[in-house]
Each structure stands twice: as C-alpha cells, then as structure tokens.
Amino acid sequence: MGFEQNVYEAAMYRKGSGDSLLVIGVYVDDLIITGVNQQKIEVFKAKMKQTFEMSDLGLLSFYLGVEVRQSEGSITLKQTHYAKKILELGGMAGCNPATTPMEERLKLNKESTAKEVNPTQYRRLVGSLRYLVHTRPDLAFAVGYVSRFLEKPTTEHLQAVKRILRYLAGTLDHGLCYTRTTGKARFVGYSDSDLAGDVDSSKNTTGCLFFLGTSLVSWQSVKQRVVALSSCEAEYVAMTTAATQALWLSRLFVDLLGRKVEVVELRVDNKSALALAKNPVFHDRSKHIRIKHHFIRDCVEEGSIKTEFIPTADQLADILTKALGKTKLKEMRSRIGIKEIKIS
Structure with missing residues (x-):
C-alpha cells in the first residue's frame, strides 16, 4: 500500500505527508490508525478489510491494557x-x-x-x-x-x-492527561541522578523524562552501569543517558511528521556536570570517565542538545531517582501530568 517502516521505531509505519499523512502503529494483529484526513483513514481501513478478516473497533478506547479516553482537546491514558x-x-x-x-x-x-x-x-x-x-x-x-x-x-x-x-x-484512577497546545511544541528534558543509592553495588540511579510541549512523552528510571566517584560524575552519566533518548525522540518526531524539531533542551540541577559537558575543565576529576559517557559533550558542541541549569526544587526527574515523601510526591506527580481521571 506504499507505507514506509519507521527507521527509529520498527512498529510504526507512515504514508504521505501534510494533509494526506497516515501513521499506523502495529502490535501483532492490533493496529492503531491516525492521520490528518478522515477520508484517507476510511480508504485505508476499507483496503485492509478487503485483504484480511478485520474488525473496526472505532475510536481508540482500549489498547493492550491501556484505557484511552478522547475528548475535544484532550486525551487521557x-x-x-x-x-x-x-x-x-x-x-x-x-x-x-x-x-x-x-x-x-x-x-x-x-x-x-x-x-x-x-x-x-x-x-x-x-x-x-x-x-x-x-x-x-x-x-x-x-x-x-x-x-x-x-x-x-x-x-x-x-x-x-x-x-x-x-x-x-x-491511586487506581490516576493516569496521564494530554491536552492540545497551540503554537510549535518543543522537546524539553530533565535529567537527574542519586548518589550510591544501591547498597549492593554502590551504583546510582538515573532518572530522565521528556516533554513535548506540556505533555510527558518519555520517562526512564534505571540503575547506572558504572560506579560514580562523585555527584558530578553521576549527573554527567545521567546526562549521557538522557541525550541518547533525546536524539531518538527528536528523530522519531521528524520521521513521523516530516517537521524539523528545534534543539532539545536538557535541564540539569548540577552546575559541575553542566560545566563538564561544555568543556573538560575538571580533567583531573573526569579523566577516568569512560569515553562513551562523553557523548553528551559532542551533542552540546554540535548544537543538537542545549543544556540548562535549574534549581533542585524544579528538577522534575527527582521522582525517578528516589523515594519521595507524601507532599513532595504529590507535587511532582501533578507537575509531570499525572492526575485522577474519573469517567463521568
């Protein structure tokens, strides 16, 4: 039918551009279909029904255990x-x-x-x-x-x-809410790390999350593979993990929609790690860091990622690196877009 498989996400297929754009998400025999032109969507569904025994379940409401509710200007998961x-x-x-x-x-x-x-x-x-x-x-x-x-x-x-x-x-009814935004949406990421949080290995936990506009689209909480000797090094390693995710997201966005993404902004609450990413000023303290973790420096130099310092109180990735108290958790939960979703 003329669709092209996405090179950055194998389960995604696209066809056309602009007003004729169609995007298909595939998982085994379940398909999510979206596009700009409703008539194009109907034509595609008709062709699929001619080729396969298929059921049209209408507007997406349930997919692989995820409950979806779509209304004017918003989608909840x-x-x-x-x-x-x-x-x-x-x-x-x-x-x-x-x-x-x-x-x-x-x-x-x-x-x-x-x-x-x-x-x-x-x-x-x-x-x-x-x-x-x-x-x-x-x-x-x-x-x-x-x-x-x-x-x-x-x-x-x-x-x-x-x-x-x-x-x-x-919190059974809590989930993510995505609202329609006006203007050009841009990617903003947050990167954070704890220090020696794992008792067995003394390794740290990396937390990173990314917003497209005001909507949270990607998050990760993972134990680092190396033992960091300082909070600066721990944050620096976390920045590299976030950078790889940022580039993947921006390239996926470009490939799907054919629109250029502005520079991804990465927000970090450690000034030493930011300085290290821009210039190897602390060579005596960073010369032992594995070469692969200096990937973030190349991204900053070529301009694909822009780093920015934020106060610790505004570090939204904090929720992905440690156990928070009741008040702090509730605040962070709200700020990243998790809310109680009641079906009226």
Missing part, C-alpha cells in the same frame, strides 16, 4: 482495570491504601537474612507492575528498585512490593 488485576494477583484487593509507593530512605540488599519467599510469585507481581509503568511514571523508581531482587527475594523485598500495591490501591 490509564490502566485502572489492569491495576485491579494486579491487586487481586497479590491478594491485596480491598487493602488499606498508602500515600507513597515506597518509604523514604528505605535501603534493601540482595544478601537479606530474612525468610525467602516464592520467587515465581514475586517475579509475577514485579513483572506486572513493570507493565503498569507505561502510564504511571510515579511508580517507575519503586518498581525498578524492587526489580533488583528477582533472583532471591525475601519477606523484606516482598514487603516493599506490597507497599507499592497499597499505594496503587489508593
């Missing part, structure tokens, strides 16, 4: 039904809710002396929670943290998982 199934799986349906997914300053390790629990059940729960993170970035750090103990989980680790489930019970 949530996984309430799926979240309830996880609570039932963990035997926590009807439990008392918690205000945060993890206790502040909680430290767990792989060599726990507590009683071991059924590893299959533990992995099933954590795996289910990982899929829930697709619409719940507020769970990303806590779920990533408990994922580190899949090999030999104990009652201490299971207790942390149950805390996540209790938080989930109190």
Whole structure:
C-alpha cells in the first residue's frame, strides 16, 4: 500500500505527508490508525478489510491494557482495570491504601537474612507492575528498585512490593492527561541522578523524562552501569543517558511528521556536570570517565542538545531517582501530568 517502516521505531509505519499523512502503529494483529484526513483513514481501513478478516473497533478506547479516553482537546491514558488485576494477583484487593509507593530512605540488599519467599510469585507481581509503568511514571523508581531482587527475594523485598500495591490501591484512577497546545511544541528534558543509592553495588540511579510541549512523552528510571566517584560524575552519566533518548525522540518526531524539531533542551540541577559537558575543565576529576559517557559533550558542541541549569526544587526527574515523601510526591506527580481521571 506504499507505507514506509519507521527507521527509529520498527512498529510504526507512515504514508504521505501534510494533509494526506497516515501513521499506523502495529502490535501483532492490533493496529492503531491516525492521520490528518478522515477520508484517507476510511480508504485505508476499507483496503485492509478487503485483504484480511478485520474488525473496526472505532475510536481508540482500549489498547493492550491501556484505557484511552478522547475528548475535544484532550486525551487521557490509564490502566485502572489492569491495576485491579494486579491487586487481586497479590491478594491485596480491598487493602488499606498508602500515600507513597515506597518509604523514604528505605535501603534493601540482595544478601537479606530474612525468610525467602516464592520467587515465581514475586517475579509475577514485579513483572506486572513493570507493565503498569507505561502510564504511571510515579511508580517507575519503586518498581525498578524492587526489580533488583528477582533472583532471591525475601519477606523484606516482598514487603516493599506490597507497599507499592497499597499505594496503587489508593491511586487506581490516576493516569496521564494530554491536552492540545497551540503554537510549535518543543522537546524539553530533565535529567537527574542519586548518589550510591544501591547498597549492593554502590551504583546510582538515573532518572530522565521528556516533554513535548506540556505533555510527558518519555520517562526512564534505571540503575547506572558504572560506579560514580562523585555527584558530578553521576549527573554527567545521567546526562549521557538522557541525550541518547533525546536524539531518538527528536528523530522519531521528524520521521513521523516530516517537521524539523528545534534543539532539545536538557535541564540539569548540577552546575559541575553542566560545566563538564561544555568543556573538560575538571580533567583531573573526569579523566577516568569512560569515553562513551562523553557523548553528551559532542551533542552540546554540535548544537543538537542545549543544556540548562535549574534549581533542585524544579528538577522534575527527582521522582525517578528516589523515594519521595507524601507532599513532595504529590507535587511532582501533578507537575509531570499525572492526575485522577474519573469517567463521568
């Protein structure tokens, strides 16, 4: 039919441009179809029905466990039904809710002396929670943290998982809300890191998230692969991770819509890391850093990424690097676009 597979995201196909643009998202035999011209969409669906046995389910409302609600000027995504199934799986349906997914300053390790629990059940729960993170970035750090103990989980680790489930019970209807914006939307990213947060390896956690306009479109909370010797180095490594994600997003956007993206702005709350990204001024403190982590410097020099300092209080990626208290979590949750979505 003349569609081209996207080189940056293999599940995406596009055809045409401008008013004739059609974009198809494919997962096995499930298709999401979007485009500018409704008539073009209808023609495509008719051709597909002639070729395959297919059902037209109309306006997207449910896809791979994600509940979608579309209205004039906004789209919401949530996984309430799926979240309830996880609570039932963990035997926590009807439990008392918690205000945060993890206790502040909680430290767990792989060599726990507590009683071991059924590893299959533990992995099933954590795996289910990982899929829930697709619409719940507020769970990303806590779920990533408990994922580190899949090999030999104990009652201490299971207790942390149950805390996540209790938080989930109190936020079942929470999800992401995307609103229509006027003018040219631009990519803005936030990059952050903790320092030696992992007890077993002394490695740090990288947190990065990206907004297109005011809408959160990508987030990541992941343990770094190297041990950092300073907060500057930890933030610098996190910036490199964010830079690779930023370039992928901007290139995907260009390929899908055929519109050039302005320079991606990356916001960081560590001045030393920003200085290091612009100029190797601290050579004696950074000469041991692996070459691949200097990728961010090349991006800054060529102008594909613009770095900017922000105060720690405005670092939205903080929610992806550590367990926050009730007040801070609620504030950050609101600022990144997570809200309670009630069906009226």
